[in-house]
Amino acid sequence: MKLNDEQREFQSLARLVSERQLAPLAPLADVEDGFDRDAWEVLREHDFVGLAIDEEHGGLGRGVVTGSLIIEELARNHASVALCFLVPYIFAAALADSDDLAARYLPKLASGEALGAFLLTEPGSGSDAASITTRAELNGDSYVVNGTKHFITNGDVADLGLLYARTGGPGGSGISAFVLEMDTPGVTIGRHEQKMGLRGCSLVEVRFENARVPVINLIGQEGTGLRVALTGLDFARVLVASLAVGLAQGALDMALEYAKGREQFGRPVTSNQGLQWLIVDQQMAIAASRELALEAARKVEEHEPDALQYASMAKAFCTDMCMQVTTNAVQIFGGYGYLRDYGVERMMRDAKILQIFEGTNQIQRIAVARSIMGRE
Numbered sequence: 402m403k404l405n406d407e408q409r410e411f412q413s414l415a416r417l418v419s420e421r422q423l424a425p426l427a428p429l430a431d432v433e434d435g436f437d438r439d440a441w442e443v444l445r446e447h448d449f450v451g452l453a454i455d456e457e458h459g460g461l462g463r464g465v466v467t468g469s470l471i472i473e474e475l476a477r478n479h480a481s482v483a484l485c486f487l488v489p490y491i492f493a494a495a496l497a498d499s500d501d502l503a504a505r506y507l508p509k510l511a512s513g514e515a516l517g518a519f520l521l522t523e524p525g526s527g528s529d530a531a532s533i534t535t536r537a538e539l540n541g542d543s544y545v546v547n548g549t550k551h552f553i554t555n556g557d558v559a560d561l562g563l564l565y566a567r568t569g570g571p572g573g574s575g576i577s578a579f580v581l582e583m584d585t586p587g588v589t590i591g592r593h594e595q596k597m598g599l600r601g602c603s604l605v606e607v608r609f610e611n612a613r614v615p616v617i618n619l620i621g622q623e624g625t626g627l628r629v630a631l632t633g634l635d636f637a638r639v640l641v642a643s644l645a646v647g648l649a650q651g652a653l654d655m656a657l658e659y660a661k662g663r664e665q666f667g668r669p670v671t672s673n674q675g676l677q678w679l680i681v682d683q684q685m686a687i688a689a690s691r692e693l694a695l696e697a698a699r700k701v702e703e704h705e706p707d708a709l710q711y712a713s714m715a716k717a718f719c720t721d722m723c724m725q726v727t728t729n730a731v732q733i734f735g736g737y738g739y740l741r742d743y744g745v746e747r748m749m750r751d752a753k754i755l756q757i758f759e760g761t762n763q764i765q766r767i768a769v770a771r772s773i774m775g776r777e
C-alpha cells in the first residue's frame with residue numbers, strides 16, 4: 402500500500418521507539434508475567450495511546466491504517482504492549498454513537514490516564530459469545546450485575562471496562578454493553594492465569610456480585626451489546642493482523658542476523674540454498690500478509706461493504722503466517738533458538754495466542770464463509 406508522508410513519519414517514529422525503548426523491556430516483562438507499565442508509559446510519552454481517539458476527546462484521531470502501521474512496529478519488539486495499543490480503538494468504536502459516554506470516558510483513555518479492558522468471555526462462553534450468562538438486572542437508576550468473566554487481559558490494572566451482560570432473554574438480542582468503572586463496589590479480581598506467552602500483559606478473572614452500573618453507562622439500547630462488541634472486534638481483528646506481521650518480521654530479522662554470523666561446515670549457514678529458501682519463504686509470507694492487513698485496515702477505515710470479510714481474512718491469514726514464521730525463526734537459530742537467551746522462542750510463544758483470541762481462526766473462517774457463500 403502506498404503510504405502518505407504523515408503515515409511514513411508515524412511509522413519511522415514507532416520503529417525508533419520500538420527498537421530503542423521497547424526492545425530492552427520485553428525480556429523482563431516475559432519473566433515477570435504481568436502488565437508492563439514501563440512499556441505502557443513509553444506509549445504514553447509518544448502520544449500513541451490517544452491515536453485512535455478523535456481530537457474532540459483529546460486524542461489524535463488517526464484511522465486504523467495508521468494504527469496498523471504503528472502496531473506492526475511496536476510488535477516487532479514487544480508484542481504485549483502492542484496488544485495494549487489496540488484497546489483505545491475498541492473503546493472509540495464502541496462509543497462512536499454515544500456522545501455522553503464518549504465525553505466522559507474517551508479523554509481519560511486518550512491521555513493514558515485510564516487503561517481499558519474488554520469483558521466478554523466467560524468460563525462457559527468463548528467462541529459462542531451469544532451464550533454469556535452474566536446478568537444485568539435493571540433496578541432503579543442502575544443495573545445490578547452478577548456473574549463471572551474470565552480471560553480478561555489487564556483486568557486487574559484496568560480503570561475502565563467494556564462489559565457485556567445479559568439484560569434480556571437468550572441469544573445475542575438479550576445482550577447489552579456497558580462502560581464499567583473497574584473500581585465499582587462488587588467487582589473483584591479472581592484468579593490470575595499463568596500464560597504461555599504475551600506475558601507483558603496480565604490475564605485475570607473478574608467477578609461481579611451485585612455490582613451496580615449506572616443506567617447512563619448503558620451503550621446504545623438494551624439488546625444491542627453484541628453489535629457493539631462486533632464493531633470493536635473488527636478493529637481489533639485488523640490490528641491483530643498487523644501485530645502478527647510485526648511479530649513475524651521481528652523474529653525473522655533476528656533469525657537472519659544470527660544466521661549470517663553462524664558458521665558450520667566451514668562457511669556461513671546462510672550460504673546453504675536450503676536455508677536461504679526457508680528464509681525467503683518466510684519473507685514472502687510476511688510481505689503478502691502485510692499487504693492484506695493494510696488493505697483490510699483501509700476497508701474498515703473507509704467502511705467498505707466487504708470490510709468485515711477482509712478483517713476476518715486478514716486476522717486468520719496473518720496470525721497463521723506469524724505462527725509459521727516464528728516457529729521457523731527458531732528453526733533457523735538451531736538449538737540456540739530454543740534457549741531463552743535470544744528471545745526468539747518468546748516470540749514463538751507470543752504468536753500462538755494470536756490464532757486464538759479476538760475470535761479463533763476457525764471462527765474467522767466461518768465469518769468469511771458466510772460472507773462469500775451466505776448463511777446455510
Ligand SMILES: Cc1cc2nc3c(=O)[nH]c(=O)nc-3n(C[C@H](O)[C@H](O)[C@H](O)COP(=O)(O)OP(=O)(O)OC[C@H]3O[C@@H](n4cnc5c(N)ncnc54)[C@H](O)[C@@H]3O)c2cc1C
Nearest residue numbers: 519520521522526527528552553554757758759760761763
Ligand atoms: C491470553 C488471552 C487473552 C484474552 N483476552 C481476552 C479479553 O481481554 N477479553 C475477553 O473477553 N476475552 C479474552 N480472551 C478470550 C478469547 O477471546 C477466547 O479464549 C477465544 O474467543 C476462544 O474461546 P474459548 O477459549 O472459550 O474456546 P472455545 O470457544 O471453547 O473453542 C475451543 C475450540 O473449538 C473451536 N470452535 C469453537 N466453535 C467452533 C465452530 N463453530 N466451528 C469450528 N470450530 C469451533 C475453536 O476455534 C477452538 O479451537 C483471551 C484469551 C486468552 C487466552
